Amino acid sequence: MPTNEPKWIIIGAGIAGISAAVGCVLAGKKVILIEQSGYIGGRARSFTDTTTGEIIDNGQHVLMGCYTSLLFTLKTLGTEHLLKRQSALSVQFIDADGERDILDTSLLPGKAGLILGILKLKNVSLHSKIRALELAFRIQLGNVTASNKTTLEFLNYYSQTPEMIERFWTPIILATLNASPANASATLLLEVMRRAFFGGRLASQLIISSVGLSELFEPIIKWLRDQGSEVLLNTRIEKLNCENNTVVSVTTSKGLEIQSDKVISTIPPIPLLRILPQEKQTSNEFAVLKKFQFSPIVSVYLWFDHKFFDADFAAMLGTKTQWIFNRRRLTVSTQESISRYPEHLSLTVSSGNDLVEITPDDIVKLCLQEIHKAFPNSIHSNLLASKVIKEKSATFLATTEIERIRPLHNTSISNLFLAGDWTATGLPATLEGASQSGYSAAKSALSINYSH
Ligand SMILES: Cc1cc2nc3c(=O)[nH]c(=O)nc-3n(C[C@H](O)[C@H](O)[C@H](O)COP(=O)(O)OP(=O)(O)OC[C@H]3O[C@@H](n4cnc5c(N)ncnc54)[C@H](O)[C@@H]3O)c2cc1C
The missing domain is CATH 3.90.660.10 (Polyamine Oxidase; Chain A, domain 2)
Structure with a gap:
């Protein structure tokens, strides 16, 4: 890439940045993906444990069959085969004293499998299971409202029993929303239920990487370079330089000023606030980012x-x-x-x-x-x-208050687009939310519609 030409710049090489880069390159653009750390993957990465010499992740990640954006990214990078999929959703529950139960949806095809799986749970009463199934049907029919409710308010409102909340709903809420039922937004839980549990057998499969997470995503470096794009690691963006409400260039921690055509920022809210021009930091549009918890x-x-x-x-x-x-x-x-x-x-x-x-x-x-x-x-x-x-x-923190302030991809700066798991994806902070946001921001920047 000639150095003096304005470039398509993607800031941050987490899952949102990787997906945004794939989206732009597949649409024929050359991009420059800029990451402050020395590694790809952001909050989804692996490293070698110094004591055992084994590769571990920064935290165990679980994917689901409904992660269509993320799976598309992995397919493009040629690493989808490194995932291990369940044949159908099956989760074992173990009590503090070792008592076991299982939600196994593989016994019948489709939704019948989920119904039978819930009915066969051993350690909850029939009354609790019927209430849960009633709610499941209502969610599927779109016959529930979650607006401004926490998940606990929502579950109580729809007559879920305390044992079902404790033994069934709470593990789902903690795992998918990373917030307690008393805090988590019910709107997000509903979207997870719709996509993951009522999207069919493939959608509800749990998927785990058989290798360290970095091995899934690092091929982006070669993939981009093979297509004439660039990746800069160990390079922090310090400033977006704006003229007439347009980012004309970005300044890096290495003192480089790179002319920009379009800029997709995939970095978290507080780092984003820091690189914006002073007058934007205090504007209503961006000052709200300080409220993220x-x-x-x-x-x-x-x-x-x-x-x-x-x-x-x-x-x-x-x-x-x-x-x-x-x-x-x-x-x-x-x-x-x-x-x-x-x-x-x-x-x-x-x-x-x-x-x-x-x-x-x-x-x-x-x-x-x-x-x-x-x-x-x-x-x-x-x-x-x-x-x-x-x-x-x-x-x-996936609360109802924060759900209201998650920003869309377009901004008041004409060529600046936002992505990241924290933007308005309709999903909780997940690999899929991050990936989906990357493609959506790429689409906005390209002003085109494409699907994968
Ligand atoms: C322990 C743990 C377990 C998780 N488990 C799951 C799970 O089981 N399933 C699931 O779906 N999700 C899980 N998640 C969530 C998932 O990892 C995140 O939602 C996703 O990785 C976020 O990706 P992102 O690209 O939006 O953000 P990030 O990964 O934060 O990427 C942003 C990148 O921008 C870089 N950056 C920041 N500032 C600058 C700057 N100024 N210049 C250049 N670069 C910059 C950062 O270094 C980073 O690499 C888990 C997360 C954690 C931490």
Whole structure:
């Protein structure tokens, strides 16, 4: 690319930035993708754990079959085959004392499978299941309103029983919205239910990467370069230089000034605010970005000398640990790792505000106590290594107030477009929301309609 020509600039190489770049390049544009860190993937990345030498993610990510934008991106990058899909939605639930239950939708095709799966749940009353099925039908018929309700208000309004809220709805809300039922926006829950649970068998499949997340997304570097586009890592955008309400250039941390044609920003709200011209920072349109709040996710990786967990993953009930994943069954491991550490688990605590202030050692102790109660066999397994990752700003806090201020892709600056999981996607902060926002911002910048 000649250096003096105005360029299509995409700021941030997370999932939104990667998808925006794919969207623009497929429409025939050359782009320059600029990332402040030395890696691709943003909040969805992997690295080598220094103690065990194993590749782990910054937090276990779960995808769903309804992630059509993200799956398109992976297909384009040639990495879709690295995903492991369930044949139909099936989730095991494990109580604090080890009691097990399962939601298995594979017994009948389509929606009948979901109905039978709910009816066969062992540890909830028939009354609770019928209430849940009634609500499910009403959601599918579009016969519910969520406006301005929290998920808890919504579930109470539609007569969900306390046991169903605790044992069924809460794990879904925490996993998909990263907020407690008392805080989370019901509008977002409804969209998740519509897309994931009522979109058919393929849509509701859970999908997990069999390799570190970075391996899924890093091919974007070669893909873009092969098409005459560029990727700049370790380069922070410090300033958008505007004239007549147009970004004429961007200034980088390396002192470069790059002339811009169109700019798609995929960076989070506060970093975006910092790079805007002063008068825009205080304008009504952008000052509202200061109101965004964030929610943490705490991830705990554990390595043991003996195996004790016999499923791929499970939702834990009545414990701090919410999800437990069996990395030896879900991800590719070397023979050496398997012999040294036969059991390798990852645990997830969404909306984990109370854990953020606790030391990693204490978090591991707490998780071990819970594991020993839920899996009595684990008492014979010695913990050999552990790693705690606290992502303090894992996602925006999905409240009704924040839902109202999520911005659209177009801005008052004529050639500046916004993307990122926090923009107005109609979805919670997810890989799919991020990817969908990237394509939507690309479409707005291109002023064309295309579909994938
Ligand atoms: C622990 C954890 C677990 C999660 N689990 C799931 C899950 O199971 N399923 C799911 O769907 N989602 C999950 N998510 C959410 C998902 O990871 C995010 O929604 C998604 O990765 C956000 O992508 P993004 O591109 O919008 O933002 P980001 O990933 O934040 O990308 C923004 C990029 O911009 C860069 N940047 C910032 N400022 C500048 C600047 N000035 N100049 C240049 N670059 C800049 C950043 O370094 C970053 O790379 C999880 C998130 C976390 C943290």
